[in-house]
Every structure is written in C-alpha cells, then in structure tokens.
Amino acid sequence: MSQVFLGMPAPGAGNLFAEEQFPAAAHRELGNTQLRANLRHATHTIRDKRIRVVGELPDWEALRDAGSAIKDASMANLDQRLEEFEKNFTARGGIIHWARDADEANQIVTRLVRDTGSDEVVKVKSMATQEIGLNEHLEAQGIAAFETDLAELIVQLDHDKPSHILVPAIHKNRTEVRDIFLREMPQVDPALTNEPAKLAEAARLHLRKKFLSAKVAISGANFALADTGTLGVVESEGNGRMCLTLPETLITVMGIEKVLPNWQDIEVFMQLLPRSSTGERMNPYTSLWTGVTENDGPQNVHLVLLDNGRTRALSDKFGRTALNCIRCSACMNVCPVYERTGGHAYGSTYPGPIGAILSPLLTGIEAEENNSLPYASSLCGACYDACPVKINIPEILVHLRGEDVDSKRGKKLLPTQMDLLMKGGSWALSSGNHLGLLEKALPLGKLVAGKDKKIKKLPGIAAGWTSSRDLPAPPSKSFRDWWKSEKEGK
Amino acid sequence: MSAKDEILGRIRTALADAPRVEEVPRSYRTTSSLSEEELIELLVDRLVDYKAGVDVIDAADIPTFVASKLDAAHSVVYPHGLDTGWLQAVPESVQRHMDAPGSMLTIPELDATSAVVTSSAISVAESGTIILDGEPDQGRRAISLVPDHHVCIVPVSTIVQLLPEAMPRLEVTRPQTWISGPSATSDIELERVEGVHGPRTLDVLIVRGL
Numbered sequence: 001m002s003q004v005f006l007g008m009p010a011p012g013a014g015n016l017f018a019e020e021q022f023p024a025a026a027h028r029e030l031g032n033t034q035l036r037a038n039l040r041h042a043t044h045t046i047r048d049k050r051i052r053v054v055g056e057l058p059d060w061e062a063l064r065d066a067g068s069a070i071k072d073a074s075m076a077n078l079d080q081r082l083e084e085f086e087k088n089f090t091a092r093g094g095i096i097h098w099a100r101d102a103d104e105a106n107q108i109v110t111r112l113v114r115d116t117g118s119d120e121v122v123k124v125k126s127m128a129t130q131e132i133g134l135n136e137h138l139e140a141q142g143i144a145a146f147e148t149d150l151a152e153l154i155v156q157l158d159h160d161k162p163s164h165i166l167v168p169a170i171h172k173n174r175t176e177v178r179d180i181f182l183r184e185m186p187q188v189d190p191a192l193t194n195e196p197a198k199l200a201e202a203a204r205l206h207l208r209k210k211f212l213s214a215k216v217a218i219s220g221a222n223f224a225l226a227d228t229g230t231l232g233v234v235e236s237e238g239n240g241r242m243c244l245t246l247p248e249t250l251i252t253v254m255g256i257e258k259v260l261p262n263w264q265d266i267e268v269f270m271q272l273l274p275r276s277s278t279g280e281r282m283n284p285y286t287s288l289w290t291g292v293t294e295n296d297g298p299q300n301v302h303l304v305l306l307d308n309g310r311t312r313a314l315s316d317k318f319g320r321t322a323l324n325c326i327r328c329s330a331c332m333n334v335c336p337v338y339e340r341t342g343g344h345a346y347g348s349t350y351p352g353p354i355g356a357i358l359s360p361l362l363t364g365i366e367a368e369e370n371n372s373l374p375y376a377s378s379l380c381g382a383c384y385d386a387c388p389v390k391i392n393i394p395e396i397l398v399h400l401r402g403e404d405v406d407s408k409r410g411k412k413l414l415p416t417q418m419d420l421l422m423k424g425g426s427w428a429l430s431s432g433n434h435l436g437l438l439e440k441a442l443p444l445g446k447l448v449a450g451k452d453k454k455i456k457k458l459p460g461i462a463a464g465w466t467s468s469r470d471l472p473a474p475p476s477k478s479f480r481d482w483w484k485s486e487k488e489g490k
Numbered sequence: 491m492s493a494k495d496e497i498l499g500r501i502r503t504a505l506a507d508a509p510r511v512e513e514v515p516r517s518y519r520t521t522s523s524l525s526e527e528e529l530i531e532l533l534v535d536r537l538v539d540y541k542a543g544v545d546v547i548d549a550a551d552i553p554t555f556v557a558s559k560l561d562a563a564h565s566v567v568y569p570h571g572l573d574t575g576w577l578q579a580v581p582e583s584v585q586r587h588m589d590a591p592g593s594m595l596t597i598p599e600l601d602a603t604s605a606v607v608t609s610s611a612i613s614v615a616e617s618g619t620i621i622l623d624g625e626p627d628q629g630r631r632a633i634s635l636v637p638d639h640h641v642c643i644v645p646v647s648t649i650v651q652l653l654p655e656a657m658p659r660l661e662v663t664r665p666q667t668w669i670s671g672p673s674a675t676s677d678i679e680l681e682r683v684e685g686v687h688g689p690r691t692l693d694v695l696i697v698r699g700l
Contacts, residue, residue: 045679293664296630
C-alpha cells in the first residue's frame with residue numbers, strides 16, 4: 001500500500017472545533033439583543049454596498065466562472081503547484097517550511113521568532129494564524145504578539161474572540177469599542193468619543209511606535225502565485241504594509257490551498273475579492289512580494305505552508321470545492337442564520353455558511369460538536385448566489401448532513417425515535433397497499449383532534465413540531481379513497 | 491519522512507480520483523475602447539470617491555502643483571530616480587531628502603518627514619488603483635508608506651481602464667504596492683473611515699503629455 005506510506009490525509013487541529021452543539025450556542029446568542037442589533041446593522045450595510053459595486057461590472061458572472069475554474073484547476077494539481085511555487089520562492093531568497101498541523105506550524109514560527117532574538121512580533125490579520133491559535137501559543141512561550149488590524153486589535157484588547165472573518169469585531173458597536181479603548185489603551189485620550197474616525201486615530205497612535213520599532217512581523221497571505229513565487233496580502237488600513245515592509249524578518253503562514261497557477265490569475269481575484277468582501281471597487285492597499293528584494297523590505301522572508309486538515313477536505317470529492325474559498329465573507333453577510341446568531345455560535349475560527357462546511361471538512365464530521373454545523377442553515381441558497389468563486393455551499397451542507405447520519409449508523413445499541421420514524425415512513429411509502437392500510441386509521445386522527453379540529457400535542461420527538469404550532473385534524477378519508485369513490489360514482 | 495513529503499503524499503492520496511480539469515473560461519473583459527478623456531474622467535471619479543485629492547494638469551505645470559501640495563510640509567523625501575525638475579518650485583524652507591540604495595533614510599527619519607513625492611507604474615481607472623513597482627522613480631516601499639502625505643504623479647500614458655489590461659505591463663516579481671485611495675478602515679460598524687496607518691493624505695496629479 002504505497003499510498004498509505006506516502007501519507008494519508010489527516011484531520012486538522014487548533015481552533016476548528018465547536019465547543020457545544022450549534023442549536024444550544026445559537027439559542028444563547030439569540031438572547032443578546034444588542035448583538036442582534038449590531039449584526040443586523042452591519043450585515044445590511046455591507047450587503048447593500050456589495051450589490052451596488054457588483055452590479056457595476058457587466059462581466060461579473062464571467063469573472064465568477066473564471067475564478068471558480070482557476071481554483072478547481074489549481075486544486076486538481078495542488079502537489080505540482082506547491083512544488084513549482086517552492087522552487088520560485090526559494091530561488092528569490094525566501095525560505096519555505098511545511099507544517100502538517102497546527103502544532104507543527106506553531107513550533108516552526110516560535111523557533112523562527114526565537115532565532116531573531118526578539119520577544120515580540122507585530123501581526124497582520126490572518127485567518128490561518130487564528131485557526132492554529134498562534135497568538136496563544138506564542139504567549140505561552142514568552143513572545144508577545146500584537147494584532148494591528150483595527151478589528152483584531154479591538155478583539156485582542158477585549159480578550160474576546162473574532163466573530164467574522166473580515167470584520168472580526170462586527171459584534172461590537174462604536175460605543176462598545178470606545179469603552180474597550182478607554183479601558184485597555186494605556187495612553188488613550190480620556191475624552192475619546194465614539195466617532196469611528198476618532199477611534200481609528202486612537203488605534204494609529206497606539207500602534208505607531210510598535211510598527212516603527214518591530215523586528216519581526218507575522219502575516220497570512222491571500223494568494224501565492226506558483227509561476228513566479230509571489231505572495232500577496234490584501235488590506236485597507238496600511239497596517240499590512242507596515243508589517244510587510246518595515247521589519248527585518250517576515251514570517252507568513254498560509255494554507256496550502258491558496259496557491260494559484262499563473263500570476264495573471266490575480267486579474268480575476270483582485271476584481272472578485274474586494275467587491276465581495278468590503279463592497280469596494282478595490283481595497284486601499286495590496287502588497288505583492290517575491291522572496292527577498294535587496295534594499296526593499298524584510299531581508300529574512302519565511303513562509304510556513306500549512307496542511308491542518310486541508311488534505312482531508314481535499315479527499316472529499318463532494319466537499320473539496322470548499323477549499324476554493326477566498327475568505328471574502330460575502331456568504332456570512334447574506335446569511336439569515338449568521339445575521340441572527342452571530343459568528344461565535346459556530347465555535348470554529350470559520351463562522352457562517354462557509355464555516356459550516358469548512359470546519360467539519362477540515363476536522364471530520366465526527367469531531368467534537370462539529371456535526372451540528374451542517375444543520376445551521378435553511379438551505380436558502382443566498383450564500384451560493386453571493387460566493388465569488390461559486391462554491392455550492394447548500395449542496396455541500398446536504399452532503400455533510402448525510403455524512404453525519406452515516407457516521408452515527410451502527411454505533412447505537414437501540415434505534416432512535418427518528419430511526420423508527422424513518423423506517424416506518426420507508427415501509428409506508430414503499431407500496432400503495434401499505435399506505436392504503438395506514439390511511440384506514442385517518443378517522444382516528446380526527447377523534448384525537450376533538451371538537452376544534454386541531455391536534456395540539458404530538459408524542460415523542462414529534463412534540464417539537466407542535467410546541468409552537470397546531471396540526472390540523474386529518475380529513476375523514478384519504479385523497480385516494482375520495483378519488484376512487486368519485487370515479488365509481490360516475 | 492519530512493513534513494513536505496508527507497503533505498505532498500497526502501495531496502496525491504486525496505486526489506486519487508484524478509478530478510477532471512476544465513479549460514478556464516475567460517470571457518471577462520480584457521480590452522476597452524475608452525478615449526483618453528474618458529479614462530481620465532473615470533479615474534478621477536474613482537479617486538475622488540476614495541477621498542484622494544486629484545488634479546488633472548499639464549506636464550509643464552508639475553513643479554507648481556507639487557510645490558502647492560507641499561505647502562504645509564516641512565520636509566519631503568523623494569526616490570533617487572525621480573525627475574528633480576518636478577521639485578524645482580518647492581520653497582527652500584522645505585527640507586529635501588533623496589532616498590537612494592546607497593543612502594537610505596532610517597525609519598525614524600522617514601517618520602519625521604512630512605511628505606513623499608513619487609511617480610507610478612500604471613493605473614487602473616475602473617477601480618481607481620495606482621500601482622507602484624519600486625522602479626527608481628517610485629523608490630522602495632517604505633518611503634511611500636511612512637510619511638503621512640503622499641503626492642503621486644500619474645502620467646496619462648500609464649492609465650488603462652481594466653485590471654487585465656494592466657497585467658502585461660507589470661513586472662510581477664518586483665515588490666508591488668497597489669494603492670486605491672488613502673488608508674481606510676471599515677472595521678467599526680462597516681462604516682468607511684479614511685486615514686489609519688498608511689498616508690492619511692493622498693494627492694494624485696494626473697499629468698497630460700507624460
């Protein structure tokens with residue numbers, strides 16, 4: 001079995017797990033009325049912006065088709081793309097490290113930081129480092145990591161968790177942010193108001209010295225270009241440029257799925273991504289770097305290529321397109337479930353519709369409480385319509401629900417009520433005679449309903465249906481009986 | 491087995507079903523037919539929307555406009571390949587620092603400098619994007635980042651409408667910075683605010699005849 005020897009795809013670790021079943025977490029979050037008001041305001045603002053700028057492009061659908069096909073093609077030859085990227089990045093002075101999982105990536109980064117002699121780093125917002133829990137790991141090793149993206153800074157100062165992949169502090173409103181700054185920023189002006197412009201300025205003052213003196217920066221990457229060995233970071237505030245330009249050492253942590261075959265492919269993604277994420281025609285700053293450039297930027301440039309369950313997701317042929325995700329967050333901004341529960345309810349670093357498929361694909365559906373995530377959807381399909389790379393999220397959700405049911409099969413000693421119901425349903429609908437036999441019992445239902453012709457309480461798990469609505473009494477005979485009598489009557 | 495070999499092996503195992511690869515459909519726009527005036531108008535509209543300062547000027551007027559933009563500056567840095575004629579009208583009271591490979595300003599020196607003047611490589615009108623690629627008239631990335639005011643020259647001959655039109659004219663392995671307006675954030679209630687860590691003021695001089 002040479003394939004086994006070469007490595008079987010393994011599940012990911014780190015911050016990918018729901019800590020409780022989604023229904024329980026959602027129930028709790030729904031009770032937070034401030035959170036719901038903040039989320040409704042923010043998601044509706046961004047939806048309107050996105051629709052406006054997407055509508056401007058006559059070739060939006062053509063761009064989506066291209067983006068989806070480029071990602072599929074890249075994934076189909078991922079091993080070759082990565083080797084090609086490594087060759088080009090290395091030829092230009094960059095150093096590549098491979099990490100099988102979160103733990104290995106954390107250890108590599110820690111060692112690289114230690115080698116510089118520095119005990120602090122500045123960070124550009126990165127989903128990959130969030131996923132592997134890098135900040136917590138570094139802190140335990142005595143290395144302080146400073147988040148520099150405004151929203152990440154808010155979350156870090158508040159000792160909170162991100163709840164959105166693009167705007168991690170989307171669950172906070174301006175007054176809450178002001179209060180956090182007043183409480184946690186040592187030199188903040190006590191007269192700070194809640195105007196977003198004033199809050200942004202407070203963040204500038206707070207971080208300026210850090211940027212100018214940092215020796216080591218840690219970033220993620222939005223894409224890697226195989227044929228040139230180039231990395232790219234897309235951002236707005238300039239904190240990314242500061243981290244990517246001023247320190248002596250730059251360590252980037254990136255999932256293996258981010259590699260694109262040809263550098264020209266960014267002409268597609270740089271049209272799709274900004275319009276889908278912040279609803280802007282283009283984000284204020286994009287930085288591209290290829291290894292080391294003499295006299296310009298960091299002279300020690302590292303890249304940690306992270307698997308952490310990505311090969312597991314890749315091995316699922318119905319779910320692998322989830323890896324095509326470019327982390328724009330359009331799916332969560334349009335999702336009726338996300339809008340009401342917020343991102344924390346999903347537990348994992350990746351919330352919303354994409355998180356509901358990506359987290360269980362990376363960890364395996366059986367892992368901890370992730371088996372409830374594929375049900376966190378009404379399957380309305382808004383996410384699929386909004387996705388710039390056309391990931392069919394509803395289809396993958398249904399596929400994973402099936403995986404969940406299959407994974408539980410055979411593990412239980414006694415069949416559940418649902419198993420019995422489904423078995424009963426299967427028997428009843430398998431033949432007309434069976435159904436006819438059951439229909440003879442219809443008058444019984446009428447009897448149960450009583451005078452007001454409503455059934456108010458069903459037994460067992462069916463009680464869930466009647467806990468918030470009545471069931472109308474069944475008719476005295478079935479449609480098939482009625483049809484028969486009509487025909488015979490003629 | 492090394493982590494690299496193991497991960498590549500996992501990928502090959504995961505792809506054992508040999509997924510079929512479709513030809514990438516590229517029916518999106520790659521050429522435009524806008525006139526020079528229409529290109530300028532589109533770029534101006536986008537940059538103004540981003541809250542950048544924009545002037546459309548003739549090449550002969552560059553020194554006057556650069557000087558007026560640096561009205562409030564006490565010092566300015568410029569890359570060694572910049573046409574120094576563009577700075578000739580800047581008053582003597584404004585200190586000038588040339589940044590060159592052999593004599594680079596330190597980060598604290600850049601932080602103490604009020605403004606930077608650079609040229610640019612290419613601009614995409616449809617998205618209001620100005621691309622710098624580290625050529626000698628644009629300099630290394632730090633000089634257009636640390637000073638709080640960026641005066642950027644955009645020659646009309648370098649404006650295209652669409653991003654795909656810009657790609658063949660870029661040397662991707664050079665360190666690139668794509669700039670679409672001054673630094674901004676939408677992190678608080680998704681309301682856009684201009685001016686965070688990058689230059690808070692961006693003045694663009696779109697130059698005809700250049």
